[in-house]
Amino acid sequence: MITRDDVLARLSELTGPDGRPLAQSAALSEVIVSGSKVYFSIAIDPSRSAEFEELRVRAEGLVRDLPGVESVIVTLTAEAPAGASGTARPQTAPERPVGPRAAAARTPAGVPGVRHIVAVASGKGGVGKSTVACNLALALARQGLKVGLLDADIYGPSVPKLLALTEKPEVIPGRRILRPLVAHGVKVMSIGFLVDEQAAMIWRGPMVMSAIQQMLREVEWGELDILVVDMPPGTGDAQLTMAQNAALAGAVIVSTPQDLALIDARRGVAMFRRVEVPILGIVENMSTFICPHCGGRSDIFGHGGARHEAGALGVPFLGEVPLTMALRESSDGGRPIVVSDPSGAETATFLDIAAQLMAALGNAPAERQPPRIVVE
Numbered sequence: 001m002i003t004r005d006d007v008l009a010r011l012s013e014l015t016g017p018d019g020r021p022l023a024q025s026a027a028l029s030e031v032i033v034s035g036s037k038v039y040f041s042i043a044i045d046p047s048r049s050a051e052f053e054e055l056r057v058r059a060e061g062l063v064r065d066l067p068g069v070e071s072v073i074v075t076l077t078a079e080a081p082a083g084a085s086g087t088a089r090p091q092t093a094p095e096r097p098v099g100p101r102a103a104a105a106r107t108p109a110g111v112p113g114v115r116h117i118v119a120v121a122s123g124k125g126g127v128g129k130s131t132v133a134c135n136l137a138l139a140l141a142r143q144g145l146k147v148g149l150l151d152a153d154i155y156g157p158s159v160p161k162l163l164a165l166t167e168k169p170e171v172i173p174g175r176r177i178l179r180p181l182v183a184h185g186v187k188v189m190s191i192g193f194l195v196d197e198q199a200a201m202i203w204r205g206p207m208v209m210s211a212i213q214q215m216l217r218e219v220e221w222g223e224l225d226i227l228v229v230d231m232p233p234g235t236g237d238a239q240l241t242m243a244q245n246a247a248l249a250g251a252v253i254v255s256t257p258q259d260l261a262l263i264d265a266r267r268g269v270a271m272f273r274r275v276e277v278p279i280l281g282i283v284e285n286m287s288t289f290i291c292p293h294c295g296g297r298s299d300i301f302g303h304g305g306a307r308h309e310a311g312a313l314g315v316p317f318l319g320e321v322p323l324t325m326a327l328r329e330s331s332d333g334g335r336p337i338v339v340s341d342p343s344g345a346e347t348a349t350f351l352d353i354a355a356q357l358m359a360a361l362g363n364a365p366a367e368r369q370p371p372r373i374v375v376e
């Protein structure tokens with residue numbers, strides 16, 4: 001069983017960016033060992049990233065050679081700008097920067113071959129963000145587009161379950177990148193394929209960001225018209241950094257109709273606006289309940305709240321997805337409604353949302369580079 005100390009002992013063979021042995025260097029993040037998997041990052045001056053790539057590769061190689069290690073993820077992150085201070089913590093490595101300052105220090109870049117990266121986000125969990133992201137990706141694929149789905153919901157990856165994917169992605173020999181799985185013609189990568197949920201739950205912002213960056217850039221996405229990213233719920237630093245770093249063409253916000261959820265949705269809109277990512281629209285999920293027995297309609301969580309909110313915020317309203325038994329069962333049964341009931345009413349809604357999304361993207365430049373931001 002590999003331990004953190006084994007990893008540190010091996011890393012003392014390398015010299016960190018500050019000239020100290022890497023194991024003792026302030027640039028080394030906490031080392032996370034989860035079973036046979038190891039994760040850590042090295043903080044560097046982003047303008048010298050090419051120079052330190054060799055260090056990253058050597059660190060990865062040395063740790064991978066340790067007995068008991070199956071996979072290693074080492075990433076370079078931007079070092080804390082002068083004056084930025086983290087909260088005091090009882091450990092030697094300094095807090096890596098997260099949030100807008102850190103985001104400003106990194107160089108965002110698109111994913112080669114991927115035309116548009118679109119985030120599906122929500123202000124809080126449980127509103128059906130993953131269900132919408134998954135069905136939206138399938139609806140886009142049905143319109144003949146080349147589509148990828150990246151499940152970046154580190155705190156509760158549900159795409160493996162939604163698409164009944166149980167295999168592990170393979171590493172492409174000699175290239176050290178992962179081959180995505182494919183479901184109903186959509187290329188899929190999920191943090192859930194790579195780590196167990198408990199390990200990811202304890203990650204703080206920088207680890208989350210590293211893992212997401214790796215899933216964006218070290219996966220053979222190939223040529224895609226659109227990569228749909230199922231974001232972690234919420235509007236914290238991890239989400240903000242992701243929004244800034246992933247060169248997003250835009251974001252879709254999912255909300256349920258009731259007031260409380262809409263407050264969170266509003267925060268989501270504000271977050272994307274802060275990093276100048278266009279809001280492509282709001283989707284109201286779990287809108288009117290449609291009874292499977294009598295077809296009667298009841299507005300359990302209210303109705304129309306998201307449409308009204310979209311109007312108030314000046315962003316497009318993309319549609320209402322009803323609360324139905326068929327949607328719940330198909331999602332949880334691993335056959336999303338767009339494939340299990342291709343001519344049903346719910347599917348028609350997702351196809352319509354997909355069409356509106358593509359229309360909105362039609363005007364957006366491909367591989368948009370987010371502007372640098374500085375928040376004082």
Ligand code: ADP
Pocket residue numbers: 122124125126127128129130131132158233285286287321322323324325327328329331332
């Ligand atoms: P989130 O990603 O926001 O946490 P999920 O997509 O995992 O939410 O959905 C949470 C639960 O709600 C799942 O059990 C899912 O099947 C169910 N669900 C989501 N949207 C609907 C809907 N429109 N009708 C019925 N059940 C839904």
